[in-house]
Amino acid sequence: MKTVSVHTGTKYDITVKNGVLDETGAYLRALTEARTAVIITDDIVDRLYAERAEKSLQAADFQTLKFVFPNGERSKNIHTYTAILEFLAQNRVTRTDCIVALGGGVVGDMAGFAAATYQRGIDFIQVPTTLLACVDSSVGGKTAIDLTAGKNLAGAFYQPRAVLCDPETLSTLSDRLFSDGMAEVIKYGVIFDRAFFDFLCENEAKENLETVIETCVQLKRNVVEQDEKDRGLRGLLNFGHTLGHAVEGCSDFSVSHGSAVAIGMVLAARGAYLTGRTQADCTEPLLKILRKYDLPTATEYSAEQLLARALSDKKRDGGSITLVIPKNLGECVLQKVSTDALLPFIEKGLGQCM
Numbered sequence: 001m002k003t004v005s006v007h008t009g010t011k012y013d014i015t016v017k018n019g020v021l022d023e024t025g026a027y028l029r030a031l032t033e034a035r036t037a038v039i040i041t042d043d044i045v046d047r048l049y050a051e052r053a054e055k056s057l058q059a060a061d062f063q064t065l066k067f068v069f070p071n072g073e074r075s076k077n078i079h080t081y082t083a084i085l086e087f088l089a090q091n092r093v094t095r096t097d098c099i100v101a102l103g104g105g106v107v108g109d110m111a112g113f114a115a116a117t118y119q120r121g122i123d124f125i126q127v128p129t130t131l132l133a134c135v136d137s138s139v140g141g142k143t144a145i146d147l148t149a150g151k152n153l154a155g156a157f158y159q160p161r162a163v164l165c166d167p168e169t170l171s172t173l174s175d176r177l178f179s180d181g182m183a184e185v186i187k188y189g190v191i192f193d194r195a196f197f198d199f200l201c202e203n204e205a206k207e208n209l210e211t212v213i214e215t216c217v218q219l220k221r222n223v224v225e226q227d228e229k230d231r232g233l234r235g236l237l238n239f240g241h242t243l244g245h246a247v248e249g250c251s252d253f254s255v256s257h258g259s260a261v262a263i264g265m266v267l268a269a270r271g272a273y274l275t276g277r278t279q280a281d282c283t284e285p286l287l288k289i290l291r292k293y294d295l296p297t298a299t300e301y302s303a304e305q306l307l308a309r310a311l312s313d314k315k316r317d318g319g320s321i322t323l324v325i326p327k328n329l330g331e332c333v334l335q336k337v338s339t340d341a342l343l344p345f346i347e348k349g350l351g352q353c354m
């Protein structure tokens with residue numbers, strides 16, 4: 001068992017422990033005298049894990065309610081969000097009750113936003129069941145829903161009271177979903193921690209899930225504690241994301257987020273080296289580890305197509321875009337790249353000769 005404490009505005013612990021799903025009730029009871037715990041989950045996770053969470057909550061003297069919505073990003077919208085709020089109100093859930101977000105990042109983001117806004121905020125805990133949710137979305141307090149104009153456009157910073165990660169629940173993930181989460185895991189190694197990167201190269205992440213999740217959570221925690229509201233340092237976590245989002249967008253989201261981030265990391269590393277923005281060429285080790293974890297490393301989209309998408313990204317700042325550049329494996333910096341310099345950067349990133 002591993003515990004990581006997060007000291008943001010609200011302090012909370014992240015517990016990484018095999019089987020902790022069956023202790024959800026006991027962990028929550030230690031935090032609250034709430035009468036009712038509302039499980040919010042999607043249909044797939046409902047079938048797999050909701051009953052165990054429910055039983056454990058009832059054993060700890062909670063009345064339970066459950067709201068289930070169809071799985072997938074398409075549910076992360078204002079309609080599901082409103083339906084959750086109406087469900088809470090119709091069931092007379094009070095501000096002293098509690099929400100349990102059981103599922104992947106979609107559940108966590110949406111249940112978190114509902115918790116942040118229902119009666120101006122009620123307690124919630126995260127019980128992440130995808131690798132991405134364990135290492136990324138459940139940590140840091142960003143909650144959101146998508147709007148028609150784009151992803152995560154409405155949301156709030158709202159910290160959970162606790163995060164309970166049960167690595168055993170990841171055993172039911174498809175290989176694709178596991179690899180997607182691995183893109184974010186590898187990202188942490190490149191940004192912050194060379195030794196962790198090497199560990200992932202030399203070992204199988206699947207066989208070391210507690211350690212892998214704990215390390216990622218600690219690394220994200222360190223950044224979030226210093227920059228809770230995402231005004232600077234937290235931008236480092238976007239390594240591979242600006243160009244990754246461009247790939248995702250060009251594919252009309254048929255390329256998964258993790259795959260797009262994998263490609264984005266390669267473009268950023270190679271582009272940074274070949275345009276002389278860094279002395280270290282991290283491309284080869286990156287290609288090797290991404291292949292090991294069954295992630296793509298190249299895209300068929302042209303530099304012009306990617307540029308157009310990148311420039312429509314919300315992180316654009318006047319005449320420049322901030323990119324995360326590896327100074328070395330395990331150490332990244334934020335660097336402004338003028339929009340004029342972005343096309344050659346992407347061309348070099350794609351490995352195109354000019």
Ligand SMILES: NC(=O)c1ccc[n+]([C@@H]2O[C@H](COP(=O)([O-])OP(=O)(O)OC[C@H]3O[C@@H](n4cnc5c(N)ncnc54)[C@H](O)[C@@H]3O)[C@@H](O)[C@H]2O)c1
Binds near residue numbers: 045151170
């Ligand atoms: N808040 C943040 O800081 C943050 C960070 C990164 C990503 N996100 C958000 O997270 C979302 C992506 O998260 P995700 O990849 O977990 O997606 P997801 O929640 O849609 O889960 C992916 C799929 O896996 C299924 N699933 C979940 N747990 C399972 C399990 N244990 N076994 C089998 N299937 C399971 C789900 O039903 C779903 O179909 C995006 O909406 C993204 O914007 C948020």
Ligand SMILES: [Zn+2]
Binds near residue numbers: 257
């Ligand atoms: Zn990501």
